[in-house]
Amino acid sequence: MAGGAFDGLRAHAARLSGTPLRKLIETDPARACDFALRVGPLYANFARQRYDRAALDELFALAEAADLPGAMRKLLDGAPVNATEGRAALHTALRSDLSRQAAARDAYVEASEVRVRMRRMIEALEASEITDIVSVGIGGSDLGPRLVVDALSGAARRRFRVHFLSNVDGSAAQRALAGLDPKRTAAILISKTFGTQETLLNGRIVRDWLGDDARVYAVSANVQRAGDFGIAPERILPMWDWVGGRYSLWSAVGFPIALAIGMDAFENLLAGAAEMDGHAQAAPLQQNLPARHALTAVWNRNALGAATQAVLPYDERLKLLPNYLQQLVMESLGKSARLDGAALREQTVPVWWGGAGTDTQHSFFQALHQGTQVVPADFIGVVHGDDPYAENRKALLANLLAQTEALANGSTSDDPHRAYAGNRPSTLILLDALTPQSLGMLIAMYEHSVYLQAVLWGINAFDQFGVELGKQVASRLLPALNGDSEADDPVTRELLARLR
Numbered sequence: 157m158a159g160g161a162f163d164g165l166r167a168h169a170a171r172l173s174g175t176p177l178r179k180l181i182e183t184d185p186a187r188a189c190d191f192a193l194r195v196g197p198l199y200a201n202f203a204r205q206r207y208d209r210a211a212l213d214e215l216f217a218l219a220e221a222a223d224l225p226g227a228m229r230k231l232l233d234g235a236p237v238n239a240t241e242g243r244a245a246l247h248t249a250l251r252s253d254l255s256r257q258a259a260a261r262d263a264y265v266e267a268s269e270v271r272v273r274m275r276r277m278i279e280a281l282e283a284s285e286i287t288d289i290v291s292v293g294i295g296g297s298d299l300g301p302r303l304v305v306d307a308l309s310g311a312a313r314r315r316f317r318v319h320f321l322s323n324v325d326g327s328a329a330q331r332a333l334a335g336l337d338p339k340r341t342a343a344i345l346i347s348k349t350f351g352t353q354e355t356l357l358n359g360r361i362v363r364d365w366l367g368d369d370a371r372v373y374a375v376s377a378n379v380q381r382a383g384d385f386g387i388a389p390e391r392i393l394p395m396w397d398w399v400g401g402r403y404s405l406w407s408a409v410g411f412p413i414a415l416a417i418g419m420d421a422f423e424n425l426l427a428g429a430a431e432m433d434g435h436a437q438a439a440p441l442q443q444n445l446p447a448r449h450a451l452t453a454v455w456n457r458n459a460l461g462a463a464t465q466a467v468l469p470y471d472e473r474l475k476l477l478p479n480y481l482q483q484l485v486m487e488s489l490g491k492s493a494r495l496d497g498a499a500l501r502e503q504t505v506p507v508w509w510g511g512a513g514t515d516t517q518h519s520f521f522q523a524l525h526q527g528t529q530v531v532p533a534d535f536i537g538v539v540h541g542d543d544p545y546a547e548n549r550k551a552l553l554a555n556l557l558a559q560t561e562a563l564a565n566g567s568t569s570d571d572p573h574r575a576y577a578g579n580r581p582s583t584l585i586l587l588d589a590l591t592p593q594s595l596g597m598l599i600a601m602y603e604h605s606v607y608l609q610a611v612l613w614g615i616n617a618f619d620q621f622g623v624e625l626g627k628q629v630a631s632r633l634l635p636a637l638n639g640d641s642e643a644d645d646p647v648t649r650e651l652l653a654r655l656r
């Protein structure tokens with residue numbers, strides 16, 4: 157969006173500044189229902205956001221001006237939306253056949269063929285003695301599978317136990333392998349580039365520990381490098397340049413997911429995401445859940461000036477969602493240059509952080525209720541659990557409702573220490589149940605919201621040049637740690653002397 161495009165939003169925020177959330181809802185109680193959207197098993201209520209109908213109209217006008225529906229089309233059709241790297245971002249083709257363009261449809265067919273291979277590999281592993289899988293990868297090659305496996309594995313013993321190894325810290329490898337039997341363990345090395353330091357070092361540790369190449373698998377867009385590492389072609393599953401790492405769990409990067417929950421459940425996860433793709437593409441702006449979520453994010457960031465955003469799953473199974481979303485959102489939207497290279501005049505991504513309720517009520521919620529900063533929050537709840545403790549779920553849901561209400565409405569007191577200002581905005585997202593389908597929908601909802609926020613800000617959601625500099629400096633400093641070279645920076649030199 158051109159500079160000044162958000163001035164209209166700020167004018168609405170100024171108009172509303174004297175009207176707390178409690179008042180907004182009191183004067184327009186129908187918003188409790190009107191500001192909610194449902195897509196299949198997913199329900200989202202935006203009534204506790206600090207906008208009214210007039211401000212919302214301004215947001216929709218902004219969405220029209222930015223042509224969000226057209227942008228969605230471009231994504232699905234494989235237009236080069238990753239402009240700085242001159243390529244498409246076709247993660248939707250990993251699960252949906254919604255494109256009218258041949259290249260995107262070919263991508264869909266190719267992805268389906270890889271899933272057929274993946275299914276056969278899983279069947280072979282199921283017929284073997286293997287009981288444990290170690291998944292080695294980092295960033296986008298780790299966070300998505302880790303989240304989904306943790307969320308959907310359930311309490312029952314499954315065919316495979318799946319373990320994740322990401323950190324280059326050797327203690328992570330030591331802990332991941334502790335208690336495992338190399339004869340009954342297989343490893344999957346997941347790396348889009350197959351050039352990531354952490355994954356290659358950990359991959360070597362695991363391969364040596366296994367003592368046998370035959371149980372090492374790979375998922376990579378660089379099949380050549382995976383082969384050079386010593387992995388046989390029949391154990392390498394491909395991915396492609398047109399899938400961003402943080403958007404890749406739907407590809408063969410999801411191999412550990414399919415091993416943990418079964419290939420059919422993995423297909424259901426993809427089907428849920430495909431349902432959200434269809435909704436994102438077809439629903440008019442006013443009913444479009446990812447668009448509403450993206451517009452709300454822009455409202456909170458650019459009209460209210462919120463510098464952080466909390467994500468608070470009220471479900472133990474979703475406790476890794478904040479970690480996953482930190483990469484998806486902050487790597488995608490942490491940019492200071494517009495697509496055309498010009499400097500941004502508006503703020504982009506806030507800091508995303510969070511954790512699972514109710515635990516977090518007893519750690520950082522004090523700051524949410526009475527801190528000087530207003531922190532908008534996404535609360536996520538699941539209506540029906542799959543555990544046998546119905547009373548606990550009721551308590552969990554009561555806490556979820558109580559927190560969103562208390563944050564919004566606050567409470568007065570003559571004692572300033574006991575007063576709650578309220579007026580803390582939140583969105584409440586409810587899943588009927590946590591299933592592969594509903595989780596796929598939820599994740600795809602966030603993916604599309606992130607992309608649409610990028611469109612509204614005029615930035616590229618699909619590059620991440622910001623992570624390169626630190627890697628380059630680290631590779632220069634590795635020999636310096638051994639004493640084979642010296643650092644130029646005086647502070648680093650001093651620190652190196654302590655570390656050597």
Ligand SMILES: O=P(O)(O)OC[C@H]1O[C@H](O)[C@H](O)[C@@H](O)[C@@H]1O
Pocket residue numbers: 294295296297346347348349350351352355401402487620623
């Ligand atoms: O999958 P890989 O090529 O090993 O990359 C793993 C991760 O590392 C990089 O530094 C990027 O910041 C991430 O976007 C990526 O997911």
